[in-house]
Amino acid sequence: MTNFQVYKKTLPFSFILFGLGLVSVAVMVGCCVAGYFIAGGSATRALIGLAIGFVVGIIFAVAFDYLVLNRIKAAQIAMMTKGVADDKLPDDHIVQAGFAEVKGRFAKITAFFFVTGVIKSMFRQIGRLTTRVGSMVGGQAGESVASAIDSAVQVLLGYLIDCCLGWVMYRKDVGVTKAACEGAVIFFKSGKTLFRNIGRIFGMGAVSLLVVGGALFGGFYAVTYFAFPNLFIQLSDVIKEAAASSGGTVSEFITNPNTLGIFACALAAVIIWSMIHGVVGRPFILVGVLRNFVAVGKQQTPSEADFKELEKRSPKIAKLRQKLDAR
Numbered sequence: 001m002t003n004f005q006v007y008k009k010t011l012p013f014s015f016i017l018f019g020l021g022l023v024s025v026a027v028m029v030g031c032c033v034a035g036y037f038i039a040g041g042s043a044t045r046a047l048i049g050l051a052i053g054f055v056v057g058i059i060f061a062v063a064f065d066y067l068v069l070n071r072i073k074a075a076q077i078a079m080m081t082k083g084v085a086d087d088k089l090p091d092d093h094i095v096q097a098g099f100a101e102v103k104g105r106f107a108k109i110t111a112f113f114f115v116t117g118v119i120k121s122m123f124r125q126i127g128r129l130t131t132r133v134g135s136m137v138g139g140q141a142g143e144s145v146a147s148a149i150d151s152a153v154q155v156l157l158g159y160l161i162d163c164c165l166g167w168v169m170y171r172k173d174v175g176v177t178k179a180a181c182e183g184a185v186i187f188f189k190s191g192k193t194l195f196r197n198i199g200r201i202f203g204m205g206a207v208s209l210l211v212v213g214g215a216l217f218g219g220f221y222a223v224t225y226f227a228f229p230n231l232f233i234q235l236s237d238v239i240k241e242a243a244a245s246s247g248g249t250v251s252e253f254i255t256n257p258n259t260l261g262i263f264a265c266a267l268a269a270v271i272i273w274s275m276i277h278g279v280v281g282r283p284f285i286l287v288g289v290l291r292n293f294v295a296v297g298k299q300q301t302p303s304e305a306d307f308k309e310l311e312k313r314s315p316k317i318a319k320l321r322q323k324l325d326a327r
Helices: 003-039 043-086 094-102 106-170 176-189 191-195 198-227 231-246 257-280 282-299 304-313 315-326
Strands: none
Touching: 003 043, 003 094, 003 257, 003 282, 043 094, 043 106, 043 231, 043 282, 106 176, 106 282, 176 282, 176 304, 198 257, 231 257, 257 282
16 A cells, blocks of 8 residues: 555544534533633633633633544554555444444553653753753854754654554554653664655645635734734733732733734634644654654564663663563
């Protein structure tokens, strides 16, 4: 199967994730609005209610992502991995097949997301080291370059985590901790191959942001300007009143209705764009990266020497391996 065929077959999962993501955002917004109006009264109380509603919405979103969205994502990645590893996928009912693949593996998927916290921290360690070295070598300019490299590494990290999850689903015969550690080793062994995708990752992302994000921003701004012309004037007045009553000061950027409106519309556009890009663009890139990743892993399963080399880079991986060996 080609990358596009695998992408096309597994696209229904992305649409499900997008729809549920919109529901999650709607609940978050609803919590904020509910908190704002329930608190009522003075501007200070209204803002406190808004903040409480926001916190409640965030808690819901995190729990929903962890308990629901991660399982659907695991089913999609399991099918992607099957497509690139076995060169075949079911002709029909791909969603049901994906859910069947992860059925009864709730604990394994949960353990995976715990283990990847260690892998993430390892790469953050590498990123911080890169930034410090760049600063020492080239001062502020060197630090800026190193920060840009670190940002690129963090983007790749998202793909690494997904590839590790695919490897965990592929390596059904070994424990989740060992499989996830194998995934980290494979990343280092195939680093050059994976880094070749970085141009496509950022290129597609930049074009998508300019075209789709720009259109969304224009649409949001037009709707608020024509349908709710006084919305940001009223909101800025509430912020000013709350600041005055508490004796504090607020930046003019927030109290100016025009800049407040631009910021709010831009934020909403970026959030929705990221969801759309996650549905259309990112899965296609992921299939290509996952194919390279699995090919390297199938060619040579990580050995003990490979693990030792990885442990030199991250003491946390060594501790994780010690726990594994103690079982």
